[in-house]
Amino acid sequence: MLYADLLDVFKDEQGRTKWQWVANFSSGVLIILLTIVVIVLFVTWLRARRYNRALEEIRSNLEQRVRERTAKLEQEVSEHVVTTRMLKASKAYIQNILRSMPLVLVGLDRQGTITHWNLRAEEISGIQADDAIGRNLWSIYSDITVSPRHIEQALDNGETITLRHSQPGSYHFDITVYPLQDYDEPGVVILVDDVTKRVIAENMLIHHDKLSSMGELATAMANDINTPLQAILFDLRSFQGILASGRLLPEGNQQGPESEKIQQILDNASKSGKQVESIIRNLLEFARGRADKPQQANVIDILEHSLEQSREVLSLPDTFPFSSIRIERHFEPELPLIPCYVTELQQVFLSLFRHAYKSLTEKRAPGYTPTIALYVARSFDALSIRIQHNGVELTDDEQMFLFEPFTQDSDAGQATASANKRLSFAHFVITEQHRGHMAVTSNAKDGTTFHIQLDLV
CATH class of the missing domain: 3.30.450.20 (PAS domain)
Incomplete structure (x- = not known):
């Protein structure tokens, strides 16, 4: 009914449809709708354009931030790679230093x-x-x-x-x-x-300075002692000559027991004076015979020379002289020469003979024959030297401290006795100066033996 009312507008009085009006109305409506659609599309386009522009800005900003972040990450990665490489290099360098x-x-x-x-x-x-x-x-x-x-x-x-x-x-x-x-x-x-090389070098410098000072002191002492000694020996010889000539006795009287006793005293004094002369010669030889470099020498000759010195200088009152000791020689034939400091090595052997002589004089036993046995033989690339005697053996404490430097004790008598039993100088010359080895063994059955080993090179 409503639809029929609407259509009546487009009819004439006779009830016929006015199609022109229908067409005009339809066109107008269509135009209006199209206009609205166009306006809506235009507004939508504007909004889309604005949104696209915002999106473009956002994308551009995102791309810029991504590029910046990527560049920063690449820089950080590059720095991290460099740092890692440097750390590895530093670690390897430190490890190499520590290892090498x-x-x-x-x-x-x-x-x-x-x-x-x-x-x-x-x-x-x-x-x-x-x-x-x-x-x-x-x-x-x-x-x-x-x-x-x-x-x-x-x-x-x-x-x-x-x-x-x-x-x-x-x-x-x-x-x-x-x-x-x-x-x-x-x-x-x-x-x-x-620090072996450094200590040896320092010890050698100290040793050299000590020996130089000892040489100067020995020379000064020898010269100071020799002058009055020669005067005393000259007076002794003169008095012995006068006493032997009998000019001190009344005419017709023969020498009595007193004169013979005086003559014996003078002979002993003269013998002691000659022994002092030997000691002075040894001091002068020690002072003048030192060398800065090792020399090739025959150790047998050095031993024999040290024995000869011992016969001249070693003597204790109220006992037998060193010359009465039996010497046994056990030398391997055709021994090679060794590089050594001859004067110092002679003093080492002299110190060992002096130590042995004191032990031999202290022993008391029935049928006892004081004996020193010398053994020299080649042992591979070294020369083995043994000096053995049958005197009083060393105690365990004496063996332990024999080669240690002497320290002054409170008791002067005890200090002198302790110093005479030490062989620190001999041990230093063998071990430090000659780079050899030195040891001692001692017991009641075999006596005391000093073992020395010197390299042939």
Whole structure:
């Protein structure tokens, strides 16, 4: 009914449809709708354009930020690569330094487990680093001087500990134990420095200075003693001549017991004076015969010369002289020459003969014959020398301190006795100056034997 009313508008009076009006109305409506659609599309386009422009700006900003971030990441990665390369190079460099350094370097934790073991430690111990790291130090290398107590002391007190390990004539080590600082896990580093060459050089300089001073002192003493000694010997000879001529006796009287006793006293004084002359000659030979470089020499000749000196200078009152001691020689034939300091080596043998002579004079036994046996033989690339005597044997304490330097005691008599029993100078000459070896063995059955070994090169 409503639809029919709407259609009536487009009909004329006769009820016929006015199609022109319908077309015009339809066109107008269509135009209006199209206009609305166009306006809506235009507005939508504007909005889309604005949104696209905002999106473009956002995308542009995002791309810029991505480029900046990417460039920054690339720079950071490049810097990280450079840093990593530098760290690796530094680590390798430090590892190479620690491994190649000429000192023994051992890293330990508090439990004594090895954390570092360098090349020098491998050479000294004979243990490879792969076999050492992760194991307890004292379980694989018990000969090291450092003890767990030193590790605990260094860690607890936070202080460096310095130790010295020496075998005179063989080696000298300076050992340093210091705790790690600013490290997560507590641990220590042990450094072992082989200072053998430095100590030997220092000892040689000291030895050279001492011998130079001793030479000057010996020369001065010999000259000072020799002048009054010659005057005394001249007076003795003159008095002996006068006494022998009988001019001191009344005419017709013969020499009595008193004169013979005086003559005996003068003979003894003259003999003692000649012995002092021998000592002076020995001092002068020692002062003048020293050399700065070792010389090729026959050790048999040096021994024989030292024996001859001993016969001249060694004599104690109320006992037998050195010349009455039986000397047994056991020399291997065709022995090679050895490089040595002849004067110092003579003094070594003289000191050993003096020590043996004192022990021989102290022994009291029925049918006792004081004897010194000399043995010289070649032993591979060295010359073996043994001086053996059947005198009073050395006690364990005397053997322990025989080659140690003498320190002055409070009692002067005891100090003199102790000094006469020491052979530190002889031991120094053999072990330090000649780089040889020296030892002593002593017991009641075999007596006392001094063992010397000198390299042929």
